[in-house]
Amino acid sequence: MTPRKHLSLVLFLAALCLNAGSQTPINNFSTVSNLTLSGGTSTQSVVSHARSYNSVNPTTGYTVKYNNTSNVNLVDFTMSGKTYIRYKNFDTVILRRVANAWEPTGGNKQMVYCQGPNSIDNGSYQIPMPVGFPVAASSNYMQKVMKDSYLNRGVPNLFLNDSTDDKVYNNIERADFVILSGVSTNDTMFAGFVIAERGGNNSFKMAAITAIDASGNPTAFGKVITVNSWSFGNTLFSMSSVIMRKDVADNTLRPYTHSNSQSVKSLFVRFADLGIHRQQKIYGYALMGTDVTATTSAQLLNVNSNTYFPRTTDANRGGFDLAGTPGVFHTNQVLAGHYLNLNVDVNNCTPVLGWTDPEASQVKEYRIEKSEDQQLFTEISVVRAGSALNFTDKKFTATSFYRVKAVMHDGESYYSTTVMATNRCSMVQISAYPNPARESITVSLGSGSHPSQVSVLSLQGQLVNRVAVSESTEKMQLDISKLNAGGYMISVSYKDQAPVTTAFIKM
Structure with a gap:
């Protein structure tokens, strides 16, 4: 497995309003790249789509190389002095498709964008991409890319469907992101969803999923909110993209078009923004274009209604380039569900940390963090999975606070309790x-x-x-x-x- 490189990207954090009902830009964040995905490295000889454009030649043989070396994942972010970590990814993504007359479905068209070269090489006809191939059952590539939390893959123009020219048009009216077990919290201001978009300039509508059936299909929703484009934060990173397309008759994704460098931006939607109350269980959320008029659960479920879900969604109302959805984030200990127990003993004037974790088999690494004021924590060491669950701080001079952050293989993370060690050995006698x-x-x-x-x-x-x-x-x-x-x-x-x-x- 390729080693993981940490990119700490700290940008100016503007003063933010924390009133419920307003989505919050994310400007101070950490990403992780060089994640290697199972089955992601793949070299494929494929013929481009017959209607390819933007420097991708139509009906041309290309060698597409999914190099799987820099899959970018959001690990945590800081907002108003609090650090938010990933709690859980989504279990499934369900696309609600309604065919237009000009696009009969069968029209289960799959289109995804992947970080790619700055230009297409039509000399060697090779297209290298630093991301993993989205291995997906039944060729459900769009669902796979959206469910995964990798920000340099995504879906272009998710709700755009207003033209008989199907260049970059989909037939999707609603996208459901489902957590089968549901989640709840005592503090809805400090738990929510991170949503990222290529370009960071498209509005969308959103509603919490408040009930599901035995198959994981939503049966009830919370209030519908509009998330405006100005809610997105600063640029996480910029990238050029290759849009890959698979029609129903195709065997795999094929090169379709190329997009010059665009920024990827993100925002945070709190449970409170979605009208969720204390300890109310939530099962994810639904996304829609801004022309959707549905406001009740019954109307939201009726995706076949042209009244509630118009099939004339243009780029201004549906051109949402959703990046991989990073999932549920929360501040330390807001959401229950993990039991990482940390203890500390001071032996011979040296603190020895030890911890137990029932989920250790799913953890990639443990990050040891230290603070002298219980407010600002700094990472001081990393303990790899499979090692003994302990750490000795040999640079102990003052009373210190410690906590351990567990990072799982899928990018989720959670914290231990915080413990204090007092250095009485070095105390000066005054x-x-x-x-x-x-x-x-x-x-x-x-x-x-x-x-x-x-x-x-x-x-x-x-x-x-x-x-x-x-x-x-x-x-x-x-x-x-x-x-x-x-x-x-x-x-x-x-x-x-x-x-x-x-x-x-x-x-």
């Missing part, structure tokens, strides 16, 4: 004298301890005075003449360990 004192007090900060500041606090923890000191300071004198009589605390902060305190009495 002293203050004379004690009690009236005018001034001398504070011994410790030899070679690298202090940064000295604070005087009330016994209730309120700051009275603070003085910055150089790292080489070992002893200092504080003026306490203006303090009221009573008890106080001196807290000394250090560069590489937790603060140390001592008490004194002002006479």
